[in-house]
Amino acid sequence: MNKIDQKIKVKRAPKRGQYDTETIHRILDRDFLCHVGFIHEDYPVVIPTLYGRLNNQLYLHGSNASRMIKDLKKGIPVSLTVTKVDGLVLARSAFHHSMNYESVVVFGNAEFVDDPSEKLIALKVLSDQIIQNRWEEVREPNEKEMKATTVLKISLDKASAKIRKGGPVDDKDDYALSVWAGEIPISQKYGLPIPDELMDSEIKVPSSVNKIMKGLEK
Amino acid sequence: MNKIDQKIKVKRAPKRGQYDTETIHRILDRDFLCHVGFIHEDYPVVIPTLYGRLNNQLYLHGSNASRMIKDLKKGIPVSLTVTKVDGLVLARSAFHHSMNYESVVVFGNAEFVDDPSEKLIALKVLSDQIIQNRWEEVREPNEKEMKATTVLKISLDKASAKIRKGGPVDDKDDYALSVWAGEIPISQKYGLPIPDELMDSEIKVPSSVNKIMKGLEK
Numbered sequence: 001m002n003k004i005d006q007k008i009k010v011k012r013a014p015k016r017g018q019y020d021t022e023t024i025h026r027i028l029d030r031d032f033l034c035h036v037g038f039i040h041e042d043y044p045v046v047i048p049t050l051y052g053r054l055n056n057q058l059y060l061h062g063s064n065a066s067r068m069i070k071d072l073k074k075g076i077p078v079s080l081t082v083t084k085v086d087g088l089v090l091a092r093s094a095f096h097h098s099m100n101y102e103s104v105v106v107f108g109n110a111e112f113v114d115d116p117s118e119k120l121i122a123l124k125v126l127s128d129q130i131i132q133n134r135w136e137e138v139r140e141p142n143e144k145e146m147k148a149t150t151v152l153k154i155s156l157d158k159a160s161a162k163i164r165k166g167g168p169v170d171d172k173d174d175y176a177l178s179v180w181a182g183e184i185p186i187s188q189k190y191g192l193p194i195p196d197e198l199m200d201s202e203i204k205v206p207s208s209v210n211k212i213m214k215g216l217e218k
Numbered sequence: 219m220n221k222i223d224q225k226i227k228v229k230r231a232p233k234r235g236q237y238d239t240e241t242i243h244r245i246l247d248r249d250f251l252c253h254v255g256f257i258h259e260d261y262p263v264v265i266p267t268l269y270g271r272l273n274n275q276l277y278l279h280g281s282n283a284s285r286m287i288k289d290l291k292k293g294i295p296v297s298l299t300v301t302k303v304d305g306l307v308l309a310r311s312a313f314h315h316s317m318n319y320e321s322v323v324v325f326g327n328a329e330f331v332d333d334p335s336e337k338l339i340a341l342k343v344l345s346d347q348i349i350q351n352r353w354e355e356v357r358e359p360n361e362k363e364m365k366a367t368t369v370l371k372i373s374l375d376k377a378s379a380k381i382r383k384g385g386p387v388d389d390k391d392d393y394a395l396s397v398w399a400g401e402i403p404i405s406q407k408y409g410l411p412i413p414d415e416l417m418d419s420e421i422k423v424p425s426s427v428n429k430i431m432k433g434l435e436k
Contacts, residue, residue, distance in 0.1 A: 033301065033303060033317075035253035035255075035264050035266075035299055035301070036264070037253075037255035037262035037263065037264035037297070038262050039257055039262050042295075043295050043297065043325065044255035044256050044257050044262050044295060044296065044297045045255065045297050045323075046253050046254070046255035046264055046297045046298065046299040046323065047299065047323070048253075048299060048301040048319070048321055050317070077260075077261050077262060078262065079255070079261065079262045079263050079264045080264065081253055081264040081265065081266060083251065083253070083266040085251060087409075088348060088349060090349070090352065090356075090427070091356070092356060092357060093356055093357040093358075093359070093363075094341065094345060094352075094353060094356050094357065094358055094359055095357075095359050095360075095363040095367075097345065097348075097352070097356075099251075099268070101266070103266055105263075105264065105265070107261065123312065127312060127315065130306060130315075131306060131308070134308065134312075134315070135312060137397060137398070138308075138309070138310060138311055138312050138315075138397055139310060139311040139312065139392060139395060139397070140311075140312055141311070141312055141313050142313075145311075145313040149313075167412070167414045167415070168414055174357060175416060177357060178418070178421060179355060179356055179357070179421070179424075180355070180413070180417065180421050180422065180423055180424045180427065181413070181414040181416075181417050182411050182412050182413040182414045182417065183411070183412040183414075184408050184409065184411050184412075184427065184430070184431075185408065185409030185410075185412070186406055186407070186408055186409070187406070187407060187409060188404055188405070188406055188407075189404070189405060189406075189407050190402050190403065190404055191305075191402065191403030191404070191405060192403075193400050193401070193402050194385070194400050194401040194402075194403070195398070195399070195400040196385045196386055196399040196400045196401075197385070198385075198393060198399075199398065199399050199400065200396070203396060203397070203398050204398065205398055206397075206398045209308070209398065209402060212402070213402075
């Protein structure tokens, strides 16, 4: 194993480690926000940013002027993490309290997307990751906007997932304690859409929004 | 300004930058999960972990065997980020789509908490950050558990916040388009508590759980 292969191995609680592509894609498709880590002038920096998945790669985008985008464009090493918290796990002892979650950690190097047609596809993928088919309802980017935006891609070849689910696991003796134990599920929900005040009130909520409102979470 | 002072300045969209302690504490108190970035063998690593805030510092904890804990204990530079997504911002153009969010980025070096009484306080602070007063309902850590756990602290002296809120801001000409625009709020909610199957069903849901169920989000 080279250095990177070692790195993606789940070290703590290795039985929670998952490496199959299907699991990694499924977890990534539950969210649209990742935390990107990179080294800037010898210091680690962690920045929240949007992503979109297409096949076995992620697209990122940002303003040409973004420090993160400028750094990542150089092809420096990147660590990218997505975490979905699914619940609190309340045990009988403080020590055995835990969280239910699914997370993915990706190691790699960003690659600059230069080809205009791939760049446009990437921007639609990023849009679809947040809200499917919104892209078809709005004005597409014009030349000036395309020029102001940088798109990068990162392969998912070096990714691993970590999952914890289920109830608490207590020390044998603690099961006799008269302490409530169990799980408290956590999920994300959408509130009712708030129309822009500057919009003609005759314009109806579009199908892209209706669709995510029907789903329970992204 | 030294290197770190430069680093905490919000670079992109500087008008979204906030630096006052009150704002930083308020955002940190909305959550309990952060993403910690550090450099391991020349590579950036980003790991999700729990935190607890006490005054102007954050406590982290983990198993003595955790790679992250072992690395951070050495006092290496750390970047720690907390992000709360508050909504989707749907504009009339693809380009002006955005997110409402509040985030905090902390730069610093972790400090090992050696003193047993501070260590115990830190563990209660971490517990309270997730679910207030749960600590008083459960068995406290025994000596073996205390020994197996490492507690670290990071000062909030080098922290900055970034906030976006409100509706979309479109290009002047686009306001004439017949496209729905507005915000879709996103929040976290707790589901109904799931009691541990191995628990005496006579044991009632405790006040700590009832309290978070009444709140709309953490």
